[in-house]
Amino acid sequence: xxxxxxxxxxxxxxxxxxxxxxxxxxxxxxxxxxxxxxxxxxxxxxxxxxxxxxxxxxxxxxxxxxxxxxxxxxxxxxxxxxxxxxxxxxxxxxxxxxxxxxxxxxxxxxxxxxxxxxxxxxxxxxxxxxxxxxxxxxxxxxxxxxxxxxxxxxxxxxxxxxxxxxxxxxxxxxxxxxxxxxxxxxxxxxxxxxxxxxxxxxxxxxxxxxxxxxxxxxxxxxxxxxxxxxxxxxxxxxxxxxxxxxxxxxxxxxxxxxxxxxxxxxxxxxxxxxxxxxxxxxxxxxxxxxxxxxxxxxxxxxxxxxxxxxxxxxxxxxxxxxxxxxxxxxxxxx
Numbered sequence: 001x002x003x004x005x006x007x008x009x010x011x012x013x014x015x016x017x018x019x020x021x022x023x024x025x026x027x028x029x030x031x032x033x034x035x036x037x038x039x040x041x042x043x044x045x046x047x048x049x050x051x052x053x054x055x056x057x058x059x060x061x062x063x064x065x066x067x068x069x070x071x072x073x074x075x076x077x078x079x080x081x082x083x084x085x086x087x088x089x090x091x092x093x094x095x096x097x098x099x100x101x102x103x104x105x106x107x108x109x110x111x112x113x114x115x116x117x118x119x120x121x122x123x124x125x126x127x128x129x130x131x132x133x134x135x136x137x138x139x140x141x142x143x144x145x146x147x148x149x150x151x152x153x154x155x156x157x158x159x160x161x162x163x164x165x166x167x168x169x170x171x172x173x174x175x176x177x178x179x180x181x182x183x184x185x186x187x188x189x190x191x192x193x194x195x196x197x198x199x200x201x202x203x204x205x206x207x208x209x210x211x212x213x214x215x216x217x218x219x220x221x222x223x224x225x226x227x228x229x230x231x232x233x234x235x236x237x238x239x240x241x242x243x244x245x246x247x248x249x250x251x252x253x254x255x256x257x258x259x260x261x262x263x264x265x266x267x268x269x270x271x272x273x274x275x276x277x278x279x280x281x282x283x284x285x286x287x288x289x290x291x292x293x294x295x296x297x298x299x300x301x302x303x304x305x306x307x308x309x310x311x312x313x314x315x316x317x318x319x320x321x322x323x324x325x326x327x328x329x330x331x332x333x334x
Contacts, residue, residue: 004056007321009328012088014061015317016244016280019309020047022065022288026094032071034078042074045081047310052085055314057321061088061126063242063278066119068094068112079123090242090276091120092176093130099139100132101148101185106155110162117163121170127276128165129174129211129242131183132156133195137291139184145194148185153199156208166207174241176211179219179248181295188220189230196239209241210234212268213280218248218260228267235271243268245320246280249296252303253281254316262323269327277324279316283309 007013017025024035025044035043048062062082066075082089093116098108113132120128133152156173160166165173177183177192186192192210200206212234217227234240245265247257254261268274282289284300293300304312327333 005321007057007060007324009324009333011274011324011333012061012276013317013321013324014059014063014087014276014278015048015051015313016063016065016092016278017044017047017051017313018065019281019283019313020044021283021286023286026065027067027288028070028074032069032074034070034074042078042081045078045085048082048085048087051310051314051317052087054310055317057318059087059317061090061276061278063090063092063129066091066093066116068116072119075119075123088126089124090127090129091116091125093117093120093128093132095130095132096136099135100155101134101139101143101151103151106151106158109155110159113159114163117159117165121164121168125170127172127174127242128170129176131176131178133175133177133186133192134183136178136182137295141184143185145185145191149195149198152195153202156199157202160203160207172209172241173207174209174211176213177216179216180221182292188222189217189227189234190222193230193234193239197237200239206238209239211241211244212264213244213246214257214261214264215244215246215248215251217264218257224260224263227264231264231267232271235268235273238273240268240271240273243274243277244280245277245316249298250301250303251280251282251299252284252301253305253312254279254319256301256303261320265320265323266327266332269324269332274333277320279313279320281309281313281316
C-alpha cells in the first residue's frame, strides 16, 4: 500500500517491532547472531522494510530491544539496514538474571548495561531506554521504595560514567516502569519519577527521563485523571520522555486500550514537551511472555480479528498518526 497521508505534527513516530516476538527478533543465539529470514536479512530489518512499504503513513523511527551478547557485526548490520530505510534508531536495553535493587547484583547489572550503552553510542542510536530499575517478573515483594531508589541511583550513575554517556551524542536515558506483576516496586508514574528525580540530582543534570507507556499507566492502579496530572508535572520538571502507544492488559490491538492511549497521549501533547511516540504490540503467543500470560488474566488474548500482526501494528500506526495530526489541528502540537 503506498503512503496516503503524512504526519503533520513535529513528532517522531515509529514502532517497537516486538510483534515479531522477542526470541525470533531480538534475542541472540549462542553465537551472538540475530535471527534472519531466508534471504539473509536480519528479521527486524526485513519486517520494518515491509511496514514502511505497506503503511499508509510512514514511520520515521524504530525502537529496538537490545539484549546483551549480540555480536558487534550484527548490531552494525541491523543499524545500517534501519538507517537505509530512513529510520532513526533508538535502543531499549534489556537486562535479566540480576536484581538492580540489590547491592549484591550491582556488578552483574552494570556488566550488562555498559556494553549495550557503549554499542548505542558507537552505532549512533538517537536515544537509549531501559527497564533496568527492577528485574522483570522476579523482583522481591514491594521492596522499600527509598532503598530501591538509592541502590538504583548508585548503579545507574556508575553505568553512565563507565560507558561515557555524558560525553556522547545521546542526550537522555529513558527509564520505563512496568505494570504490577511484571514489576513489584516501580509500578507507576509516581514511583518511577522518584528514581528519575534522585538520579538526576546525583548527576547534577536532568539526563534521565521517565518513559510513559499507556499500557503500564492503564494497569498501574492509578486513574486516568491521576496519570494526566502526573504527566503534566513530569513534563514541567523536564523529566517526561518517550511515549509508548500500547494497549493495557492485552498488549495487542490498540482498540483494546479502553481509552487510555487517547487520554494519556493527549495529556502528553498538551504539555508541549512530547517528542517521540512508538506504537508497540506483543504477539499473543510469544514464548518469551509465557510467564506474563500465566500471571495476568487477559494478557495474551488474540486481538487480531483476522489480520496479521503486521497489519495490527500498521493500523496502530495509522490511528496514532491521526491522533497526532488532530492534536496539531487543535493547537496542542506544533
